[in-house]
Amino acid sequence: MKNKVVSVEQAIEMIPDGAVLMIGGFLGDGTPELLVDGLIKAGKKNLTVIANDTAFPDKGIGKLIVNKLVKKVIVSHIGTNPETQKQMIEGTLEVELVPQGTLAERVRAGGFGLGGILTPTGVGTVVENGKQKITINGKEFLVETALRADFALIKAKKADFLGNLVFNYTARNFNPLMAFAANVTIVEVEELVPVGGIDPNEVHVPHAVVDYIVRGNAK
Amino acid sequence: MKNKVVSVEQAIEMIPDGAVLMIGGFLGDGTPELLVDGLIKAGKKNLTVIANDTAFPDKGIGKLIVNKLVKKVIVSHIGTNPETQKQMIEGTLEVELVPQGTLAERVRAGGFGLGGILTPTGVGTVVENGKQKITINGKEFLVETALRADFALIKAKKADFLGNLVFNYTARNFNPLMAFAANVTIVEVEELVPVGGIDPNEVHVPHAVVDYIVRGNAK
Amino acid sequence: MIQDPKIGRTVIAKRVALELKDGDIVNLGIGIPTLVANYIPKGVTVFFQSENGILGMGPAPEPGYEHPNLTNAGGSPVTFLPGAVAFDSATSFGLIRGGHVDITVLGGLQVDEEGHLANWMIPGKLIPGMGGAMDLVTGAKKVIVAMTHVEKGGVPKIVKKCTLPLTSVRRVNLIVTDLAVIEVTEKGLLLKEIAPETTLDEVLKYTAASLIVPEKVPTMPVTL
Amino acid sequence: MIQDPKIGRTVIAKRVALELKDGDIVNLGIGIPTLVANYIPKGVTVFFQSENGILGMGPAPEPGYEHPNLTNAGGSPVTFLPGAVAFDSATSFGLIRGGHVDITVLGGLQVDEEGHLANWMIPGKLIPGMGGAMDLVTGAKKVIVAMTHVEKGGVPKIVKKCTLPLTSVRRVNLIVTDLAVIEVTEKGLLLKEIAPETTLDEVLKYTAASLIVPEKVPTMPVTL
Numbered sequence: 001m002k003n004k005v006v007s008v009e010q011a012i013e014m015i016p017d018g019a020v021l022m023i024g025g026f027l028g029d030g031t032p033e034l035l036v037d038g039l040i041k042a043g044k045k046n047l048t049v050i051a052n053d054t055a056f057p058d059k060g061i062g063k064l065i066v067n068k069l070v071k072k073v074i075v076s077h078i079g080t081n082p083e084t085q086k087q088m089i090e091g092t093l094e095v096e097l098v099p100q101g102t103l104a105e106r107v108r109a110g111g112f113g114l115g116g117i118l119t120p121t122g123v124g125t126v127v128e129n130g131k132q133k134i135t136i137n138g139k140e141f142l143v144e145t146a147l148r149a150d151f152a153l154i155k156a157k158k159a160d161f162l163g164n165l166v167f168n169y170t171a172r173n174f175n176p177l178m179a180f181a182a183n184v185t186i187v188e189v190e191e192l193v194p195v196g197g198i199d200p201n202e203v204h205v206p207h208a209v210v211d212y213i214v215r216g217n218a219k
Numbered sequence: 220m221k222n223k224v225v226s227v228e229q230a231i232e233m234i235p236d237g238a239v240l241m242i243g244g245f246l247g248d249g250t251p252e253l254l255v256d257g258l259i260k261a262g263k264k265n266l267t268v269i270a271n272d273t274a275f276p277d278k279g280i281g282k283l284i285v286n287k288l289v290k291k292v293i294v295s296h297i298g299t300n301p302e303t304q305k306q307m308i309e310g311t312l313e314v315e316l317v318p319q320g321t322l323a324e325r326v327r328a329g330g331f332g333l334g335g336i337l338t339p340t341g342v343g344t345v346v347e348n349g350k351q352k353i354t355i356n357g358k359e360f361l362v363e364t365a366l367r368a369d370f371a372l373i374k375a376k377k378a379d380f381l382g383n384l385v386f387n388y389t390a391r392n393f394n395p396l397m398a399f400a401a402n403v404t405i406v407e408v409e410e411l412v413p414v415g416g417i418d419p420n421e422v423h424v425p426h427a428v429v430d431y432i433v434r435g436n437a438k
Numbered sequence: 439m440i441q442d443p444k445i446g447r448t449v450i451a452k453r454v455a456l457e458l459k460d461g462d463i464v465n466l467g468i469g470i471p472t473l474v475a476n477y478i479p480k481g482v483t484v485f486f487q488s489e490n491g492i493l494g495m496g497p498a499p500e501p502g503y504e505h506p507n508l509t510n511a512g513g514s515p516v517t518f519l520p521g522a523v524a525f526d527s528a529t530s531f532g533l534i535r536g537g538h539v540d541i542t543v544l545g546g547l548q549v550d551e552e553g554h555l556a557n558w559m560i561p562g563k564l565i566p567g568m569g570g571a572m573d574l575v576t577g578a579k580k581v582i583v584a585m586t587h588v589e590k591g592g593v594p595k596i597v598k599k600c601t602l603p604l605t606s607v608r609r610v611n612l613i614v615t616d617l618a619v620i621e622v623t624e625k626g627l628l629l630k631e632i633a634p635e636t637t638l639d640e641v642l643k644y645t646a647a648s649l650i651v652p653e654k655v656p657t658m659p660v661t662l
Numbered sequence: 663m664i665q666d667p668k669i670g671r672t673v674i675a676k677r678v679a680l681e682l683k684d685g686d687i688v689n690l691g692i693g694i695p696t697l698v699a700n701y702i703p704k705g706v707t708v709f710f711q712s713e714n715g716i717l718g719m720g721p722a723p724e725p726g727y728e729h730p731n732l733t734n735a736g737g738s739p740v741t742f743l744p745g746a747v748a749f750d751s752a753t754s755f756g757l758i759r760g761g762h763v764d765i766t767v768l769g770g771l772q773v774d775e776e777g778h779l780a781n782w783m784i785p786g787k788l789i790p791g792m793g794g795a796m797d798l799v800t801g802a803k804k805v806i807v808a809m810t811h812v813e814k815g816g817v818p819k820i821v822k823k824c825t826l827p828l829t830s831v832r833r834v835n836l837i838v839t840d841l842a843v844i845e846v847t848e849k850g851l852l853l854k855e856i857a858p859e860t861t862l863d864e865v866l867k868y869t870a871a872s873l874i875v876p877e878k879v880p881t882m883p884v885t886l
Contacts, residue, residue: 001684001685001707002684002685026490026491026509026511026513026527027490027509027512027513028513029490029506029507029509029513030507052527053567053569056513075567076567076568076569076570077566077567077568077569078565078566078567079566079567079569080513085565088565095565097565097567097568099568099569099570099571099572099573100489100527100531100568100569100570100573101489101527101530101531101534101535101570101572101573101577102572102573103527104526104527104528104530104531105331105333105528105531108528108756109336109337111756111760112324112752112755112756112759112760113338113339113756113758113759113760113761113800113801114324114336114337114338114360114759115337115338115339115353115355115358115360116336116337116355116360117328117333117335117336117337118328118333118334118335118336118337118362119332119333119334119535120332120334120535120576120577120608121535121572121573121576121577121606122572122576122606123576123606123607124604124606124607125572125603125604125605125606125607126603127568127572132353134334134351134353134362136334136335136362136364136365139334141333141334141335143337143353143355145355146355157507160745162745164745164747166420167420167524167526168420168507168524169419169420169491169492169505169507169508169524170488170490170491170492170507170508170509170510170524171506171507172420172491172524172525172526173490173491173526173527173530174526174527175526176526177526177527177528180756180757180760180762195744195745196744196745198745200388200716200718200742200746200747200748201385201386201387201388201391201421201748202420202421203747203748203749204526206717206747206749206753206757207709207717207745207747208687208709208711208717208757208762208763209757209762220460220461220483221460221461245714245715245733245735245737245751246714246733246736246737247737248714248730248731248733248737249731271751272791272793275737294791295791295792295793295794296790296791296792296793297789297790297791298790298791298793299737304789307789314789316789316791316792318792318793318794318795318796318797319713319751319755319792319793319794319797320713320751320754320755320758320759320794320796320797320801321796321797322751323750323751323752323754323755324752324755327532327752330532330536331528331531331532331535331536332532332534332535332536332537332576332577333535338759339759339800339801339832340759340796340797340800340801340830341796341800342800342830342831343828343830343831344796344827344828344829344830344831345827346792346796376731379521380521381521383521383523386748386750387731387748388715388716388729388731388732388748389712389714389715389716389731389732389733389734389748390730390731391715391748391749391750392714392715392750392751393750393751394750395750396750396751396752399532399536399538414520414521415520415521417521419492419494419518419522419523419524420524422523422524422525423750425493425523425525425529425533426485426493426521426523427463427485427487427493427533427538427539428533428538
């Protein structure tokens with residue numbers, strides 16, 4: 001069987017300029033920093049990044065912004081990274097804002113084979129601009145469409161060699177959702193255990209959606 | 220704080236005739252049998268049951284059918300329970316069939332505050348009758364609306380006194396989804412542990428959605 | 439009118455805290471709402487939910503006890519209380535959108551006569567993004583806005599009609615400021631309480647929306 | 663034509679098993695598809711997914727080792743292989759609908775010239791419900807129909823146009839019967855292989871749909 005374990009360099013090599021990436025993390029907590037650093041080192045260009053936020057200038061996805069690898073972000077907020085706002089105002093970075101719960105469902109829908117979801121969030125606000133609306137039992141909902149990516153770069157606490165994943169506390173956030181929603185899913189893990197080393201009840205993401213595993217700092 | 224632990228009798232007493240119930244389980248695996256038996260003992264009538272299936276005549280939800288407590292079921296299949304088919308043909312039981320994956324998403328949508336989901340499943344089949352269709356990027360999807368219930372009767376392996384839940388293997392199935400989707404959620408558990416006795420990473424359903432806890436056979 | 443802004447913020451937090459009931463699931467926004475956690479009444483146990491994926495969040499850890507994978511929605515280290523749970527972002531917003539959060543306390547830029555809140559952007563000036571605010575206001579059982587009554591310079595934030603982009607068309611339930619407690623009712627904004635050291639005239643002067651003023655308006659039951 | 667139905671079913675299962683590639687995620691329906699698990703080629707590791715919420719399902723346990731909470735989609739006790747995972751029904755169908763299952767093998771009542779499958783009801787006669795079949799056919803990367811070529815009485819199940827309600831408008835990829843292997847192509851149904859002890863004439867006689875028949879049609883590479 002295919003060995004999914006690769007080096008950071010091998011993982012990064014697969015990603016072309018212009019790729020659409022989903023990157024896990026919430027203000028950097030749960031972001032695969034080795035993969036982020038790998039993208040910067042390789043000098044990737046024109047990336048589109050789907051993520052919860054752009055973190056801080058010196059942390060997580062923020063570093064990709066500061067180093068100008070990104071042409072577009074689809075995120076729920078950018079308030080913690082002044083560089084994102086600066087590039088947006090300068091017109092060098094496109095920013096698409098999505099309510100956080102809607103973003104989570106759109107990513108999940110992409111991975112779960114759904115066309116999208118119907119949400120009350122955003123009805124009657126600027127978020128509804130350009131979107132279809134549907135009324136069910138007299139209540140209006142926005143049609144929010146599924147999101148997919150070329151690559152998902154995610155971070156887990158633990159994996160077995162098959163790619164079954166366990167996440168840690170608030171580092172879980174968007175990571176499990178993104179694992180399903182990309183053509184290629186690469187996970188950076190802190191701990192690699194033998195197959196059979198994780199209780200079947202405690203796996204957060206089944207190996208079926210994981211393509212490559214990169215060992216993190218704690219080997 | 221409210222003590223959520225109640226007896227089977229106290230739990231069943233809350234449920235009026237004619238109630239809409241979601242009941243967990245897959246062919247009986249993961250069905251709260253004590254609560255099912257409680258409904259039968261109390262002689263409830265005209266129930267609507269949302270569940271994956273009607274199990275077998277002598278197991279799980281099947282017993283509710285055999286004892287004629289149910290006027291309508293919303294399920295994905297009835298093939299394992301001849302009594303369900305018999306009552307359907309006699310016209311005493313209404314059967315609404317929903318594709319299993321669609322049923323799971325409709326229940327989840329009900330619990331997660333979504334109006335529904337867009338699925339490719341059922342497009343071009345009898346399942347699309349009477350439903351709205353939406354085209355996204357040239358692909359057709361059915362609008363499948365959210366389901367909710369008055370009560371969810373679910374089964375977990377383990378709970379703490381707050382109601383944090385852990386499910387066991389294939390007994391998980393619809394139980395975690397239904398926990399969110401009812402006005403009142405009652406869980407039958409095999410094991411009750413102190414608050415703090417479950418690793419935060421290993422909880423499958425957070426206590427916020429659990430209203431009452433019934434101790435199962437293994438106290 | 440309370441002159442010291444710090445005391446003003448404390449009054450807001452103390453007053454909001456009185457709205458919390460035993461067993462409530464509570465989501466606190468950043469800024470003033472965060473302070474509410476410091477004033478939970480005795481005998482009341484509430485569970486703090488944070489949209490990054492935790493229920494049962496405790497206060498900041500002692501120095502040296504910070505863990506990089508246990509943070510709040512502002513990215514700061516927090517702790518677990520007994521019975522805490524971690525979950526993914528979809529589940530977190532399932533709780534929020536699905537009505538499983540009893541109370542959310544959020545900051546505000548404007549609230550209008552219809553109870554509509556604007557709190558996520560100032561066009562051409564400040565576009566941080568909505569984060570989880572739109573889902574929280576749309577989905578939580580009870581929405582409390584905790585904010586200063588006026589902007590710096592005395593510009594009212596409670597207005598006839600929001601000029602800033604709305605967070606949701608779902609009406610908020612209660613507005614708690616350093617001047618007053620105002621309930622959003624079917625008939626309009628009802629003045630429920632006035633802050634200590636504050637007069638009715640001051641409340642009316644600094645409010646740009648119509649208020650329903652009962653004959654007797656009690657003082658907020660908080661100590662300065 | 664193979665006369666013994668049991669041998670016929672075995673041939674189908676053995677032939678389908680040759681379609682499985684190392685590392686595949688596979689979902690087997692009830693009936694003939696279940697038999698496929700007995701004939702996985704040497705050196706090929708596949709992972710069986712079952713829609714009730716498991717990936718990495720092993721065979722039936724030894725007597726006395728049955729656990730009530732470890733069953734397959736037919737309700738029968740199964741076992742865990744190393745690396746097995748349990749999940750809820752939404753995740754299970756997320757895997758299925760989302761294209762994360764490489765191959766699903768399902769029984770069939772009819773398949774037509776367009777590759778459409780009907781396998782979940784016979785109006786007025788048999789209405790067991792679609793269970794997970796509609797999601798599986800719509801979402802799996804590759805759909806293989808494993809069925810007898812004809813009904814009892816010799817009525818063809820491969821037809822011009824399905825008269826029974828469709829399971830999905832997504833075309834199946836391959837049909838494996840006790841008479842033939844047929845691929846669903848853009849141009850129509852392509853006869854790929856003929857079963858042992860079976861003639862081309864027999865295949866054509868028992869097929870009610872047009873078949874594209876290449877000059878040479880090999881025999882299925884399976885032993886009886």
